[in-house]
Amino acid sequence: MPQDLRLLLSRAARSATLYFKDRAAEQDLSVVQAQALIEIDQEPGISLGGLAASLSKDLASTSILIDRMTTLGLVRRDTDPRDRRRNQLYVTQQAQPTVSHLKDAREDINHLVLDLLGAQQATHLATLLSNFLDALATSEAVAAKSN
C-alpha cells in the first residue's frame, strides 16, 4: 500500500478549491465565508454549533466568521423561539445574488469534474467519497457510544 491517500485527497481538494476560491474572491469572500453562506442557504435557521460542525471549524472561529458576515449584511441572526439562548442563522435578502453566484460556481466545479473524468467516473468518485465519510461518521459514533 505505497500510495499516500491523504496526500491524494489533499491535492484533489486543493485543485477543486482553487477554482472555488477565484469565484468566491469575485464576490469579495474567502472560501470559508462562501462555504458558510452555502451551508446557511441549504439549512435556513441552522445554529452556530451546527454551522461550525459542517465547516469543521471550532465554535469561536465560526462565531467570528458570522460576526463579520453579519456586519457585511450577508447573514442575520434570529433568536430561536424554542430556546432563547440559541441563535438561528439566515441568509439576508441582500446576499441572495451572491449565494446564487456561489451555487453557479459549485455547479461549474461539478461540471469540471464531469468533463475531466466523464459522468460515470465522476459520479463514482462522489459516491465513494460519501461512503468513506459516512463509514467514518458511523464508526466514530460507535466508538463514542462504547466510551
Next chain:
Amino acid sequence: MAKDVRLLLSRAFRTATRYFQDRAAELDLSVVQAQALLMVTASPGINVGGLAAALSKDQASTSIIVDRLMTLGLLRRETDPADRRRAQLYLTEQAHPIVEELESARDDINRLVYDALGNDRSETLQALLKSFLDAVEGRELEAVAEEA
C-alpha cells in the same frame, strides 16, 4: 451530479488529516513539517524548490519549514555538486525513527480508508483521484501552452 464534489473532497481530506495531525503532534511536529520529512524521505537530495512544489507551498515558506527542521536536527543541507548554488536536502540519522512513525501513521490512514470502503472500492477511489489529478494537470499544461 447533485453532490458538491469539492466539499466532499475537502471533508475527506480534512478527516484524513485529523488523524495524521494527531500522530504528527505526538512527535511534536506540525502536519506540514511531517509531510516535508516524508517528501525528503521519498526524494533524498530534493532541493527547496522541488520540496515547495511537492508541498504546494511557496519557496519562502518552504525555506522557513526547512530551517526549522534543520534546527530540530531532522534535516541537513548539502551543496549540489552539479550546481554549487543549489542545496540538496537529506534526512539526518536522528530523523529516521521519526520518519518510521510518520510512515506508519500514513499507512494507518490508508488502512482507515480500506477499512471504511473495502479493498476494491479503496483501489477505485485511489485510481479516480489519480485520474482527476492527471486530468487537472493536463488541462493546466494545455492552458499554459495556449497562453505561450
